[in-house]
Amino acid sequence: xxxxxxxxxxxxxxxxxxxxxxxxxxxxxxxxxxxxxxxxxxxxxxxxxxxxxxxxxxxxxxxxxxxxxxxxxxxxxxxxxxxxxxxxxxxxxxxxxxxxxxxxxxxxxxxxxxxxxxxxxxxxxxxxxxxxxxxxxxxxxxxxxxxxxxxxxxxxxxxxxxxxxxxxxxxxxxxxxxxxxxxxxxxxxxxxxxxxxxxxxxxxxxxxxxxxxxxxxxxxxxxxxxxxxxxxxxxxxxxxxxxxxxxxxxxxxxxxxxxxxxxxxxxxxxxxxxxxxxxxxxxxxxxxxxxxxxxxxxxxxxxxxxxxxxxxx
Amino acid sequence: xxxxxxxxxxxxxxxxxxxxxxxxxxxxxxxxxxxxxxxxxxxxxxxxxxxxxxxxxxxxxxxxxxxxxxxxxxxxxxxxxxxxxxxxxxxxxxxxxxxxxxxxxxxxxxxxxxxxxxxxxxxxxxxxxxxxxxxxxxxxxxxxxxxxxxxxxxxxxxxxxxxx
Numbered sequence: 001x002x003x004x005x006x007x008x009x010x011x012x013x014x015x016x017x018x019x020x021x022x023x024x025x026x027x028x029x030x031x032x033x034x035x036x037x038x039x040x041x042x043x044x045x046x047x048x049x050x051x052x053x054x055x056x057x058x059x060x061x062x063x064x065x066x067x068x069x070x071x072x073x074x075x076x077x078x079x080x081x082x083x084x085x086x087x088x089x090x091x092x093x094x095x096x097x098x099x100x101x102x103x104x105x106x107x108x109x110x111x112x113x114x115x116x117x118x119x120x121x122x123x124x125x126x127x128x129x130x131x132x133x134x135x136x137x138x139x140x141x142x143x144x145x146x147x148x149x150x151x152x153x154x155x156x157x158x159x160x161x162x163x164x165x166x167x168x169x170x171x172x173x174x175x176x177x178x179x180x181x182x183x184x185x186x187x188x189x190x191x192x193x194x195x196x197x198x199x200x201x202x203x204x205x206x207x208x209x210x211x212x213x214x215x216x217x218x219x220x221x222x223x224x225x226x227x228x229x230x231x232x233x234x235x236x237x238x239x240x241x242x243x244x245x246x247x248x249x250x251x252x253x254x255x256x257x258x259x260x261x262x263x264x265x266x267x268x269x270x271x272x273x274x275x276x277x278x279x280x281x282x283x284x285x286x287x288x289x290x291x292x293x294x295x296x297x298x299x300x301x302x303x304x305x306x307x308x309x310x311x312x313x
Numbered sequence: 314x315x316x317x318x319x320x321x322x323x324x325x326x327x328x329x330x331x332x333x334x335x336x337x338x339x340x341x342x343x344x345x346x347x348x349x350x351x352x353x354x355x356x357x358x359x360x361x362x363x364x365x366x367x368x369x370x371x372x373x374x375x376x377x378x379x380x381x382x383x384x385x386x387x388x389x390x391x392x393x394x395x396x397x398x399x400x401x402x403x404x405x406x407x408x409x410x411x412x413x414x415x416x417x418x419x420x421x422x423x424x425x426x427x428x429x430x431x432x433x434x435x436x437x438x439x440x441x442x443x444x445x446x447x448x449x450x451x452x453x454x455x456x457x458x459x460x461x462x463x464x465x466x467x468x469x470x471x472x473x474x475x476x477x
Contacts, residue, residue: 175421193352
C-alpha cells in the first residue's frame with residue numbers, strides 16, 4: 001500500500017475509517033443524556049454528586065493515534081506550544097453534544113447538558129425556587145447575578161472537559177485553551193479541505209496564503225520576513241518537485257519530518273520554551289501539509305537535526 | 314446513544330449535497346485555491362446547516378459565507394438552499410472595531426468572540442460560552458469526517474488523481 005498520506009502515519013496500517021474517538025465518548029455521552037435536562041434556572045444548594053469519571057477516564061489510545069495524525073499545528077500566541085501538543089497528544093476529548101435525545105431543545109438542552117458534567121443522575125424536573133444561601137443577600141438583583149455567575153462557571157466546567165488540557169482553574173488560561181483549540185480546529189479544516197485528493201501544489205498555495213496569517217503571532221518582525229520568504233520559496237519549490245524543496249530546506253538547515261515525530265521530539269527533548277524547528281510534515285505522499293511553528297520568544301527557524309527518513313514519493 | 318455519530322452523519326449528508334451542487338455548477342479545471350475554497354465553503358455551510366439555524370454561529374457562518382463569496386454563482390446556489398432551510402433567519406455580521414480590552418479575561422473573551430462566527434453579536438458572556446461549546450463540537454465533527462474521508466481517499470484513490 002502506498003504508505004503515507006497526510007493523515008495516516010506510517011505506523012498504522014489501516015486507516016481509521018471510523019473515528020475511534022466516538023467509541024470512547026459514547027459512554028460519556030450516554031451518561032450525560034440519560035439525565036434529563038434541567039431547566040436553566042435550577043440551582044440547588046446541595047453540591048452536585050461527585051461526577052462519575054470512569055467513563056471520562058476510560059479513554060485510551062485510539063484517540064492518540066488519530067490525534068497524531070493531525071498535522072497542522074497552529075501558532076499560538078505567547079504561551080508555550082507545549083500545552084497544545086501535550087493536550088492534543090495525550091488526552092482524549094470527551095464530547096458532549098448540545099443536542100439532546102430529541103434534538104429539538106437545542107439551546108435548552110445544551111445549557112442543561114452542560115450543567116450535568118458529572119452525569120448527575122438526580123436532576124430535578126420541576127423548577128425549584130432558588131433560595132438564598134445563608135449570609136447572602138436576598139435581593140433579586142444579586143440573586144440573578146449569582147445565578148448568572150454560576151451558570152457561567154458550569155459552562156466553563158463543561159468546556160473544560162471538551163477542550164483538551166482544560167484542567168486549568170484560572171479562567172483566563174481556560175479561555176486561552178479554548179481559543180487555541182478553536183483556532184486549531186479551524187486550521188485543520190482548512191488544511192483538510194486542501195489536502196483532499198490533493199497534490200503538493202494545493203498545499204503550496206495554501207502555504208503561501210497562510211504564511212501571512214501564520215506569522216502574525218511571532219514576536220519579532222524580522223523573523224517574520226525571513227520565515228515568510230522561506231515559506232514562499234518552499235511553496236514554490238514544492239509545486240515543482242518535492243526533491244528540490246527538500247534540498248532547499250536542507251540548504252537552509254531545515255528538515256522535513258512528520259508532525260507527530262516533531263511533536264514527540266519537541267516535548268521529549270526540549271524544556272518549556274523552545275525555538276521550534278520549522279517543520280513540514282511529509283509523509284511522503286501526494287498529500288502534504290505544512291506547519292510553521294513559531295514560538296513567541298524568538299528564533300523561529302532553528303534546525304536541530306539532519307534530514308531523517310525523507311525519500312521521494 | 315451515539316449522538317456524536319449522529320452529528321457526523323448529519324454533517325456528511327449535508328456535505329455530500331453541497332459538494333454535488335458545487336461539482337455540477339463549476340467548470341472543472343479548478344485551480345487549487347479555488348478548489349480549496351470551494352471545499353471549505355461547502356463544508357462550512359454543511360456544518361452550519363447540520364446545526365439548522367438554532368445557534369447564532371450557524372446562522373452567522375452562513376451569512377458570512379454569503380458575504381465572502383457573493384460573486385460566485387455556486388456559492389449563491391448553495392447558500393440559497395441553506396438560507397431557505399434556515400427560514401431567513403440569517404444575521405448580517407457587522408464587524409465592530411477592535412478595542413483593546415482591559416483585563417486578561419476580557420481581552421480573551423474578545424478574542425474568542427472574533428473566532429466564533431457570530432460571536433461579536435453576543436452580548437451575554439453566558440451565551441457566548443454556550444455557543445462556543447456547540448461550535449467546538451461541530452467543528453470537531455467536521456474535522457473528523459473530513460479526515461476520515463481523506464484517509465479513505467488516500468488509500469483507495471491515487472487513481473482519482475490520475476483520472477483527473
